[in-house]
Amino acid sequence: xxxxxxxxxxxxxxxxxxxxxxxxxxxxxxxxxxxxxxxxxxxxxxxxxxxxxxxxxxxxxxxxxxxxxxxxxxxxxxxxxxxxxxxxxxxxxxxxxxxxxxxxxxxxxxxxxxxxxxxxxxxxxx
Amino acid sequence: xxxxxxxxxxxxxxxxxxxxxxxxxxxxxxxxxxxxxxxxxxxxxxxxxxxxxxxxxxxxxxxxxxxxxxxxxxxxxxxxxxxxxxxxxxxxxxxxxxxxxxxxxxxxxxxxxxxxxxxxxxxxxxxxxxxxxxx
Numbered sequence: 001x002x003x004x005x006x007x008x009x010x011x012x013x014x015x016x017x018x019x020x021x022x023x024x025x026x027x028x029x030x031x032x033x034x035x036x037x038x039x040x041x042x043x044x045x046x047x048x049x050x051x052x053x054x055x056x057x058x059x060x061x062x063x064x065x066x067x068x069x070x071x072x073x074x075x076x077x078x079x080x081x082x083x084x085x086x087x088x089x090x091x092x093x094x095x096x097x098x099x100x101x102x103x104x105x106x107x108x109x110x111x112x113x114x115x116x117x118x119x120x121x122x123x124x125x126x
Numbered sequence: 127x128x129x130x131x132x133x134x135x136x137x138x139x140x141x142x143x144x145x146x147x148x149x150x151x152x153x154x155x156x157x158x159x160x161x162x163x164x165x166x167x168x169x170x171x172x173x174x175x176x177x178x179x180x181x182x183x184x185x186x187x188x189x190x191x192x193x194x195x196x197x198x199x200x201x202x203x204x205x206x207x208x209x210x211x212x213x214x215x216x217x218x219x220x221x222x223x224x225x226x227x228x229x230x231x232x233x234x235x236x237x238x239x240x241x242x243x244x245x246x247x248x249x250x251x252x253x254x255x256x257x258x259x260x261x
Contacts, residue, residue: 048254052182079165118175
């Protein structure tokens with residue numbers, strides 16, 4: 001049982017009841033993206049023009065697969081939050097907004113899981 | 127019965143179309159646009175990873191699409207959007223600390239964002255061409 005008063009529980013959470021959660025996660029993933037995107041660009045520059053065997057072998061190595069998985073996670077979290085802001089700015093009809101927000105989450109999760117699956121398959125698959 | 131509220135014809139505050147473009151305003155718009163473009167652009171990375179995971183034939187198909195002049199143009203644009211949004215993000219992180227809000231600083235950061243993103247894009251492609259012999 002919580003000993004906190006109802007007022008203490010809601011203080012600082014604002015009208016959406018999540019406080020600075022959106023802002024904080026946006027910034028947190030912004031910083032992780034900063035590092036991971038630099039890694040991705042470096043990886044792509046190195047793999048430019050490489051043949052299939054090299055690409056497959058490179059992507060399967062843990063030192064590349066793990067940052068790639070982190071990038072996928074961090075990237076889709078960040079883009080889902082960003083698109084949520086865009087939707088909330090421009091879609092004013094409540095029904096359409098809810099549908100758009102759901103599709104946004106579906107898209108982010110689909111892209112994220114599919115990409116992660118591909119990376120894992122390259123590492124563990126036949 | 128309550129009357130339907132009549133929407134009075136009130137003057138609107140001037141919107142985007144009425145201002146001449148300022149550098150910080152253009153960078154703000156570009157930050158959102160590149161963000162939205164990168165959102166869709168994740169499909170490119172996903173396609174590349176899936177192609178690689180599925181096998182040589184599928185990878186060649188994806189690479190063929192990326193190697194087409196139109197595909198290269200999209201990838202070049204994607205690279206620029208990535209760098210631009212990244213530098214714009216750094217600008218926002220600086221602002222989050224409460225620094226950089228003087229007009230001259232805002233303008234300087236804006237110019238650094240656009241100059242930096244174009245330079246880094248050209249540099250990355252130059253490096254890729256030199257090291258790997260083209261995408």
